[in-house]
Amino acid sequence: MQVYVYSDPNTACKAAATIFASTLLEKPDAVFGLATGSTPVPMYQELARMNREGLIDFSQCRTWNLDEYVGLTGDHPASFRYFMDDNLFHHINIPYENTHVPSGVAADMKKEAADYDKAIIEAGGIDVQLLGIGNNGHIGFNEPGAEFVWETHTLKLTENTRMANSRFFEKLDDVPTEAITMGIGNIMQAKRIVFLAFGKAKAEAVRGMVCGSATPSNQSSILRMHRNVQVFLDKEAASLL
Ligand code: PGA
Numbered sequence: 465m466q467v468y469v470y471s472d473p474n475t476a477c478k479a480a481a482t483i484f485a486s487t488l489l490e491k492p493d494a495v496f497g498l499a500t501g502s503t504p505v506p507m508y509q510e511l512a513r514m515n516r517e518g519l520i521d522f523s524q525c526r527t528w529n530l531d532e533y534v535g536l537t538g539d540h541p542a543s544f545r546y547f548m549d550d551n552l553f554h555h556i557n558i559p560y561e562n563t564h565v566p567s568g569v570a571a572d573m574k575k576e577a578a579d580y581d582k583a584i585i586e587a588g589g590i591d592v593q594l595l596g597i598g599n600n601g602h603i604g605f606n607e608p609g610a611e612f613v614w615e616t617h618t619l620k621l622t623e624n625t626r627m628a629n630s631r632f633f634e635k636l637d638d639v640p641t642e643a644i645t646m647g648i649g650n651i652m653q654a655k656r657i658v659f660l661a662f663g664k665a666k667a668e669a670v671r672g673m674v675c676g677s678a679t680p681s682n683q684s685s686i687l688r689m690h691r692n693v694q695v696f697l698d699k700e701a702a703s704l705l
Contacts, residue, residue, distance in 0.1 A: 465674065465688055465690075465693045465694075466693070467674060467695040468694065468695065468696050468697065469698070469699060469702040470698055470699075471698070471699060472698055473503075473506060473662040473663075473698050474506050476660065476662065476696040477507035477509075477660065477696070478506075478510050479696060480660055480694075480696045481511050481514070483592060483658050484496065484507075484592060484594075485511065485514055485519065485520045487592050488520045488521065488522070488525060491591060492523075492524045493526065494526075494591045494592065495526050495584070495587050495588060495589065495590050496525065496526070496527045496590070496591065496592055496594065497527070497528055497529070497530065497590040497592070497593035497594060497651070498528070498529045498548065498552070499529070499594045499595055499596050499604075500529065500530070500531075500544040500547045500548065500551075503660050503661065503662055504594060504596060504660060505551055507660065508552040508555075509551075512552065512555035512556055516555075522557050523557050523558070523559065524562075526562045526564075527562065527563050527564060528584050528587075528646075529544060529545075529564065529565040530595075530603075530605070530645060530646050530651075531544060531566065531604045531643055531644060531645035531646065532544045532565055532568040532643065532644050533568050533640040533642070533643050534568045534569075534573065534618055534640055534642035534643055534644055535568055535640045535642070536568045536640060537569050538565070538567075542638075544565055548563065548565060564580070564583065566580050566616065566645075566646075567644075568640075573618050573644060574618075576644065577615065577616040577617055577618065577644060578615075578616070580644075580646070581615050581647075581650065589654070589655065590650070590653065590654035590655065591655050591656065592655070593654035593656070593657045594658050594659075594660070595658070595659045595660070596659075597659070597661045597666055597669050597673070597684050598624075598625055599624065599628055599665050599669060600622060600624050600625065600669065600682075601672055601683055602622075602684070603651060603683050603684045603687070604645040604646050604647075604651065605643040605644075605645035606645055606647065606648055606683040607619060607620075607621065607622045607625060607683070608622070608680065608682065609680050609681075610680060611680050612648040612683065612686060613647045614647045614648055614649030614650075615647040615649060615650070616644065616646050616647055617647055618642055618643065618644045618645075619642065619645065620642055621639075621640070621641055621643055626641070648686055651687075652687075652689070654690075656692045656694075657687065657693040657694070658694055658696070659684075659693060659694065659696065660696050660697075661701040662697070662701050663698070663701055664700045664701070664703065666701045667700060667704045668704060669682060669684060670684075670697065670701050670704070670705070671704040671705060672684070673688070673695075674688075674695070674705055
């Protein structure tokens with residue numbers, strides 16, 4: 465695990481964007497695993513700028529997102545599909561059908577999860593997986609628990625996560641109680657992982673990831689077992705290292 469500490473999130477995001485850009489230059493049909501949340505927004509803006517200026521081309525790129533709320537359709541402003549369209553896909557030249565976000569409203573969620581895993585494998589696996597982290601160490605929506613769940617699955621969100629994400633909803637009651645997420649296996653099978661964390665609220669979880677032993681009570685801690693992880697932090701997120 466390589467850990468880089470930057471003065472501020474914008475500088476860190478510009479550095480992280482270069483990994484996606486250089487991957488696209490080497491492999492125009494690269495498969496990216498993408499993430500939502502406030503953390504990656506400046507990186508998505510940087511990638512959109514590079515695309516606008518003709519430096520990188522997404523026309524053959526394929527993407528699979530980590531997760532989605534169960535019960536929200538893609539036109540709900542707090543859904544992760546909406547977030548991705550709004551923050552990245554509508555600003556780059558990726559064919560819309562090349563973008564994948566798990567459905568939170570499939571009639572059969574078990575089948576949706578199994579199909580999602582199958583599609584990623586058929587695409588050749590993830591070349592670069594982007595990750596943020598929850599205050600409780602979650603990656604994707606893999607919440608702290610007794611085990612690491614390997615495949616894409618649905619799960620109950622912790623109150624901690626619902627509270628942290630309530631800022632995207634009118635009120636806490638509106639935050640869904642369940643989600644569908646890629647499993648730890650999907651993430652660990654990515655060829656390369658780009659991890660971003662900013663702000664003091666993430667410092668404890670980041671310390672567990674970088675310095676602790678692998679435990680499902682901090683799901684991010686398993687990343688130390690991956691052979692190619694680059695961690696981009698600001699000073700605050702790195703303050704307990
Ligand atoms: P954030 O969320 O980027 O909005 O802090 C990250 C996460 O919960 O994984």
